[in-house]
Amino acid sequence: xxxxxxxxxxxxxGIWIRIYLRLFAVQGAWNYETxxxxxxxxxxxxxxxxxxxxxxxxxxxxxxxxxxxxxNAHPYLAGIAVGALARAELDGVPPALIERFRTALxxxxxxxxxxxxxxxxxxxxxxxxxAAFGFGARPGVxxxxxxxxxxxxHLWMRAWGLRTGFERGLRVADSLGHPVLRQxxxxxxxxxxxxxxxxxxxxxxxIVMEGRTLAGEAIIGAIVGGALLARFGERVDGWRxxxxxxxxxxxxxxxxx
Amino acid sequence: xxxxxxxxxxxxxLLGALLGMDVVTFPQAMISxxxxxxxxxxSFMGNPGGGMIMGVVLELLALGMLPFGASRYPEWxxxxxxxxxxxxxxxxxxxxxxxxxxxxxxxxxxxxxxxxVKLRRLNAAHxxxxxxxxxxGSPSAVIGNQLFGxxxxxxxxxxxxxxxxxxxxxVVDLLLARWTTDAxxxxxxxxxxxxxxxxGAIWKIFHTVNHARLYLxxxxxxxxxxxxxx
Numbered sequence: 324x325x326x327x328x329x330x331x332x333x334x335x336x337g338i339w340i341r342i343y344l345r346l347f348a349v350q351g352a353w354n355y356e357t358x359x360x361x362x363x364x365x366x367x368x369x370x371x372x373x374x375x376x377x378x379x380x381x382x383x384x385x386x387x388x389x390x391x392x393x394x395n396a397h398p399y400l401a402g403i404a405v406g407a408l409a410r411a412e413l414d415g416v417p418p419a420l421i422e423r424f425r426t427a428l429x430x431x432x433x434x435x436x437x438x439x440x441x442x443x444x445x446x447x448x449x450x451x452x453x454a455a456f457g458f459g460a461r462p463g464v465x466x467x468x469x470x471x472x473x474x475x476x477h478l479w480m481r482a483w484g485l486r487t488g489f490e491r492g493l494r495v496a497d498s499l500g501h502p503v504l505r506q507x508x509x510x511x512x513x514x515x516x517x518x519x520x521x522x523x524x525x526x527x528x529x530i531v532m533e534g535r536t537l538a539g540e541a542i543i544g545a546i547v548g549g550a551l552l553a554r555f556g557e558r559v560d561g562w563r564x565x566x567x568x569x570x571x572x573x574x575x576x577x578x579x580x
Numbered sequence: 581x582x583x584x585x586x587x588x589x590x591x592x593x594l595l596g597a598l599l600g601m602d603v604v605t606f607p608q609a610m611i612s613x614x615x616x617x618x619x620x621x622x623s624f625m626g627n628p629g630g631g632m633i634m635g636v637v638l639e640l641l642a643l644g645m646l647p648f649g650a651s652r653y654p655e656w657x658x659x660x661x662x663x664x665x666x667x668x669x670x671x672x673x674x675x676x677x678x679x680x681x682x683x684x685x686x687x688x689x690x691x692x693x694x695x696x697v698k699l700r701r702l703n704a705a706h707x708x709x710x711x712x713x714x715x716x717g718s719p720s721a722v723i724g725n726q727l728f729g730x731x732x733x734x735x736x737x738x739x740x741x742x743x744x745x746x747x748x749x750x751v752v753d754l755l756l757a758r759w760t761t762d763a764x765x766x767x768x769x770x771x772x773x774x775x776x777x778x779x780g781a782i783w784k785i786f787h788t789v790n791h792a793r794l795y796l797x798x799x800x801x802x803x804x805x806x807x808x809x810x
Contacts, residue, residue, distance in 0.1 A: 347607035352729035354703035355650065361707060361714070365726045368719060384717030391714045391722055395649065398608055433649060441646040442785055445610065449639055452615050457803075462619045462632040473610050512789035519782040520799020521806070526636055527775045528807050531768055542804075544772035549779025553787070561777035562641045562654060566686045568773050573683050576676055576761040 334370060334409075334489055341369040342405060346481050349401045357393045363405060364391035370409035386412045389421065395429040397436020399480040404428055406488020407495040414492060424493055431496070435504050440480070443511035448473040450518040457525020585746075592624055592665050593742035599657035600737020603647070604696065605730050612657030614638030618664025618685075630671035631664035637682055638663055640774040644781025654689035655696055658737045662688040662744045666752055675763035679770050680755045684748040692740045699736050703729045 334342070349362035364387050374382045396404050407428070411421050452469035460468070487498045499505075524542050531541050552561055599620075602612035611617065615635040622631015638660050645653045663685025670677040706728050707714065713721035759766070786792045 347609075348605065348726060348730060350608070351605045351727075351733075352703050352707065352725040353604060354700050354707055354729075356704040356707060358650070361722060361725045361729075364722045368722065378719065386717065387719060387722060388715050388717035391717075391725075397649075437646070437648050441648060445646075446643055446782075446785060448610075449613065449615065449643055453636060453639060456615075456632070456636050462623075462628040465632065466616050466619055469613070469615055470609070470611065477609065509789060512786045513791070513795055516782070516786040516789055516792045516795035517799040519779075519786070520796045520801070521803040522799075523640070523775055523778055523782070524800065524803035524807055526640065527771050530633060530636060530771050531764075541768045541772045541775060542807075545775030545779055546800075548772065548776025549783065552776060552780025553783035561644045561781050562686065562689070565641055565773050565777045566683070566690070569679060569683050569686065569770070572761075572769055572773075573676070573679055573755060576679065576766065577755050577758040578760075579758075580760060 333486075334406075335373075338369045338373065339485070342366055342409075343402075343482065343485055345369070346398075346402050346405065346485065349405075350398050357391070358395045359398070359401060360390070360392050360394040363394050363396075363401065363408070366401070366405045367409050367412075370405075371412060373413060382412075385418070389418060390425075394425060396432035397440060399440055399477060400432045400436040400484050402481050402484030403488040403495055403498065404432060406485045406490070407492055408488075410489050410492035416493065420493075428496070431499055435499055438508045439504060439511075440476075443508040443515065444476050445473065447511050447515040447518065448476075450515055450522045453526045454518060454522035457522055457529050459529065589742055589745050592621060592661060592745060593738045595621060595624060596658040596661040596741025597734045597736075597738030599661055600655060600692065600740065601657070601730070601733050603655050603657045605733040612660070614642050614656050614660040614663075617657055617660035618667075621661040621664030622668035625665050625668035627668035627671060630668040633671070633678070634663045634667040634681055634685065635660060637678065637770065637774050638685055640778035641686075643778045644784060646785070652697060653693055654686075655692035655737075655740075656689060658692045658741045658744070659685045659689035661741050662748065665745065666748060670752065670756060674756050674759070675761060675766045676756050676759035678767055680752050680759075682770060682774075684744065684752060688740065688744040688748075691744070692737070695736050695740055699729075699732055702732060 345366040349366055350359055352361040353359055367390055368387060371383050371386050372378055374380055374386065377383065390408060394404070408421065408425065411424065448469055451472060452465050455465045455468050488495050491498055527541055527545060552564070599612045599617045602608060618635030618638055619628055619632040622628045622634065638656065642656050647653050663681050666684050667677055667681035670681060707725050710721045710725060
C-alpha cells in the first residue's frame, strides 16, 4: 500500500482545540455494534468542515458517514486516528484506501493504549497515591498528586496523538514505535512493581492504625492471600472474591453469639 | 421526611452521576477512581478523612480491574461515592462501619457495572435506529448519538447512586446496630482481604515485567522497614 505524501500543514488552532475537546467525549456513544466509531466521526467533524464546499458538500457527508462506522482504539490514542483520518480526507485520499487504513489502525491503537495506560500508567499513579496516603499525606494532597500525575500523562497523550496523527497522515503507523509507547510499559511496570511493595504495606498500616501487632497480622494475611490469589486466582476477579469474603464476614458479625 | 431525605440524597446522587460518567464517557480524567471519588463524597458529608479511608480500601481492590474496551468491569465511580458517603457518616466509633460500607460499595459496583452493559446495548439500539442517517453522513445523527449516550450515562450513574443510597441507608443502620465483632479485628479483616486482593492483582498485572519478583521484594522490604522504623 503506497501512501500519498501529505503536504506540510497543520490544523488551524480553533479547529485543533475543538477536536481536542471533543476527544474527551470520544466514548460518549460507546456501544457493542460500532464501539467508538460514532465518537471518531464526532471528533473529526470540525476538520471535515474544511473540505471544499464545507458542510453542504458531498465529500463532507460521505466522509462523516464513513467514519461513523465500526472502529476500535484506546480512547487516549484515538486522537492519532482522528488526526490521521482527517488528514487523509483533507488530502483527498481515495475512500478505499482510507477504509483499509482504518481497518489496519484500530487494533494496534487499542492494544498499545491498553498496555501503556490501563495496565501500566494508571496502576502506577494509583500506587503513588496509595504511598502518599501511607506516608500520612492529607486528602487534598493525595488527590492533587494522583490527578496531577495521571492527567499530565493523559492530556499529553491526547494532544500528542492528535498532532502526530494529523502531521503524519497515513504514515502515522511509524509513530506507534515511539519509545514511550514501545518501552513505556516495561519501565512503568518496573517502577510500579517496586512501588507496590512499598505502598501496599504502608497504606494497610495506616488504615489499621490500631497497633503494630494487628497491622503485622493484616500484612501477613495479605501476603499469604495475595500469593494464593496470584497462583490460583487467574479465572476469578479479585474484587468478586473480596465481595463474597466480606459478605460472609458481615453475616458472621451480625449473628448473635 | 421523604422530601428531606430526597433533598439530602440529591447532591450525592448528582456527584455519583458526574463521576459515573468519568469512567467511560466523559472525560476519563480518573476523577472516578475510588481514592478521588470516595474522598470527595466524604467531603460532601463533612468527613473527607473518612471518605479517603474508604477510597484507599476501594482503590486497593480496583487495582486489578483494568477497564479494557468491551470487557465487563465494576463501575467504581458511583460505587465509590456510595461507599465514601456511607462510611463518612458512620465512621466515628462504629466497629463494623468499614466492612458494611465497603460491602455496600461493592454491591453498587456490581450493579453499576451491569447497568453499563445495559447502557451500551441501549446506545447500540439507538444507533441502529439512526443507521440510515449515519450512513448518509448526517452530522445531527452523529452528534445526536453522542449526546444521547452522554445523557443516558449521566442518568444511569445518578440513578444507581440515588437508589443505592436509598436502599443502603436503612440496611447499613440495621447491620451496624447488630454488629458484634471487635473494632480492631473488624478493620483488620477488611484490610487483610483488600490487601490480599491488591497484592494478587499487582502480581497478575506486572509478573511479565523483567525482574518483577525482585522489584516487588525490594519494595516490600523497604515498605516493611519504613513501617518498623516509624
